[in-house]
Amino acid sequence: MATPVLAVLVTMVAGGILFAFLGKPPIEAIRVIFWDPLFSEFAFYYRPQLLVKGAPLVLIAIGLSLGFRAGIWNIGAEGQYIIGALSGAGVALAFYPLDAWWIFPLMVLGGALGGFLWAMIPALLKVKFGTNEILVSLMLVYVAEKILASMSLGLLKNPEGYGFPGSRNLQQYPSAHNAEIFTGSGMHWGVAAALIAVIFAYILLNRHMLGFQIRLTGEAPRAARFAGVSPARLVLFCLGTAGALAGMAGMFEVSGPSGQVSIDFNVGYGFTAIIVAFLGRLHPIGILLAGALMALTYIGGEIAQSKLGMPSAAIQVFQGMLLFFLLALDMLTHFRLRLAAKGVA
Amino acid sequence: MTGTLLKIEGLTKAYPGVVANDTVSFAIAEGEVHALLGENGAGKSTLVKMIYGLVKPDSGTMTLRGAPYTPSEPRAARAAGVAMVFQHFSLFEALNVAENIALGMENPPKMRDLAARITAVSHDYGLPLDPHRLVGDLSAGERQRVEIIRCLLQSPRLLIMDEPTSVLTPQEVDILFQTLNKLRAEGVSILYISHKLEEIRTLCDSATILRLGKNVGTCVPRETSARDMAEMMVGSALHVPERAHGDTGEVLLEVSGLTNAAPSEFGTALKDISFTVRAGEVLGIGGVAGNGQDELLAALSGETRGAAETVKLKGEAVGRLGPDARRIKGLLCAPEERLGHAAAPDMSLTENALLTGARREGLVSGGFLKWGAARRFAEKVIEAFDVRTPGPDNAARSLSGGNLQKFVIGREVLQRPEILVVNQPTWGVDASAAAAIRQALLDLAAKGAAVICISQDLDELMEISDRFGALNEGRLTPLRPAQGLTVEDIGLMMGGAQDMEVAHV
Missing domain, CATH: 3.40.50.300 (P-loop containing nucleotide triphosphate hydrolases)
Structure with a gap:
């Protein structure tokens, strides 16, 4: 359990060195990233942002962690996120401008279903033909991006948008708007969904037979088959759940913070969630904490960009380092590094 | 039987919560087949691992041919002439016999020379083996030969064998015993671990018995009944399974x-x-x-x-x-x-x-x-x-x-x-x-x-x-x-x- 904390510390040091090479004050940069969003003068503005950024990360990472525990590697959450957003927005726009209470719940279902179906593509291909879910799910991200571009330029384009790409803004459609539950808190329905997902995942893994089977499959696949676990069922369940949660995350985003379907709607939550899942040790509570930490680097990174003129690529490198050091430290706790003298043959 | 090859005195190794070996002492003579007996968890594996340099003893000394012997790793043990055939084979199924053997060597010779040496050694010791066959196609008995020949190529003074016969047919056991007898005749000592007491009675010259990490006795297997040996291991009378013959049903x-x-x-x-x-x-x-x-x-x-x-x-x-x-x-x-x-x-x-x-x-x-x-x-x-x-x-x-x-x-x-x-x-x-x-x-x-x-x-x-x-x-x-x-x-x-x-x- 100490390794994630250690990984964060090592990342700070290595990140500081990186920032120094970029000619930025390292200590200050670290302080801006980790401290300012929480405790600076303008923290009241940044704190809600933490929830907004953290919720999709946690929601997606929870779904991914189930599969990762069982050795099922869904790398395509980004695609499932996009398709979920398109489905959710599609539901809303189909009913526009009808005013009804059931539109938003229907959008949630639509988003979940969209992500679920998109994840079923790698799942069914794996179950039926033994394809590699890593490759298929990853490739489908790029397909989803093309669909997103097509939708924002075509089918879902705002008819009153003066020809600009992008859909109507759902924030201005009350029945479909994923508004804050408490104004100014950043707490929208996606945050609530993420918290519920954490609780459900915790119960599933610790109290339910299916969760036991997931853990068993990850620990000892042969013993799992002996116990009677059906690998195919598990693939469908894990990919399906991850897809549905990612789809919901996309839907909450498109109907709330983002507001509209646009070409550059997706910002990489689906990939960052992989880091969050591992940083959180694939444990629901860990993922909650890791999601908060990753959201912090997002917000802090933005502050660093505006305040210190830090290039955005530097922040992405910084986030990548976190996963790199976590995996490296894991490696070093399991294996001992030894310098071998090369013998002469 | 000439002098003492390996002498072990007061060897102790403790793990958290359990003393695996508690002041164990015994000696193996040159050209002797020495059995190590004991229940599961009696400390046989730990003892053998210390001799083979996989585990460091907490205290106690080992003497090999009169010189202090403290192997820090298996490589050192092999250099000193100690070889081991493990119960679980460490072979790659997709490689052939010669390639597998080369992988375990410090300075493998050219493949052709190695193959020739494998053939020579296998003929000398009655363990026929084609160096070019894939290990995946070999039977368990043949795989064991690969491990044995890998050891023999190092010309060991002491060969440790951990439950070698558990995977063999009776006929294969006979062939293995002929090989071991030949080695003994050449002056190689063998430390033999097995649960099969009858085998030990046919093969071994002497036996050391461990119970709960302690050396509880020695015996000459040929002169001791299997039952007596089992009881020394367990420390109490041995219960032999008995069956109430019922009628078979549907x-x-x-x-x-x-x-x-x-x-x-x-x-x-x-x-x-x-x-x-x-x-x-x-x-x-x-x-x-x-x-x-x-x-x-x-x-x-x-x-x-x-x-x-x-x-x-x-x-x-x-x-x-x-x-x-x-x-x-x-x-x-x-x-x-x-x-x-x-x-x-x-x-x-x-x-x-x-x-x-x-x-x-x-x-x-x-x-x-x-x-x-x-x-x-x-x-x-x-x-x-x-x-x-x-x-x-x-x-x-x-x-x-x-x-x-x-x-x-x-x-x-x-x-x-x-x-x-x-x-x-x-x-x-x-x-x-x-x-x-x-x-x-x-x-x-x-x-x-x-x-x-x-x-x-x-x-x-x-x-x-x-x-x-x-x-x-x-x-x-x-x-x-x-x-x-x-x-x-x-x-x-x-x-x-x-x-x-x-x-x-």
């Missing part, structure tokens, strides 16, 4: 025309296997490892499925059902590989109790786990089968092999199976625990269950079976009543020493 399991393709490149295909087992009967299935034992168990447990009619439970065709469905109907199995197949290594014993006991023991309700009940079931298994562990929260991996085996068998037996299939039920288990496991199997049969015992231990099969058959390249020989079968009969049923004619030209 046919519980019927297998007919079971044919399965090999599950992997190096697996074995099952070919047209047919047999029946009746209530109250123990069916023993022998055979050399790798002749379809794992595959047969998988076909019975439901891990591999076939046509419905190939496996019938009390007349009901279940060939298409998975493990869980078959378990509910009363067919339970205990696979050979404990870690990773019968049990999940890093999960607790409670979780491992859940692994097969979930349905029959009612450890789930409405999909939710009843941890309390699972824990009580694990505790029941631990209690009833004398599993030595601090408690059910410990990981399966933390148990010694024999103790985990007791847990795995106990977990199935306590679920009151109607048909129990076990593969190698006492593999690596000490004499008293093995006796307890066999007794449990016999008791189960006496209560009206059908038991199928797949094993490579012929003494075990003879002790408990009513009928006997052998697997040979995926085929099952016709079943014969076990009573009256001689070791030679069985050896022939198992296919004798396949491709094993001693190749002295």
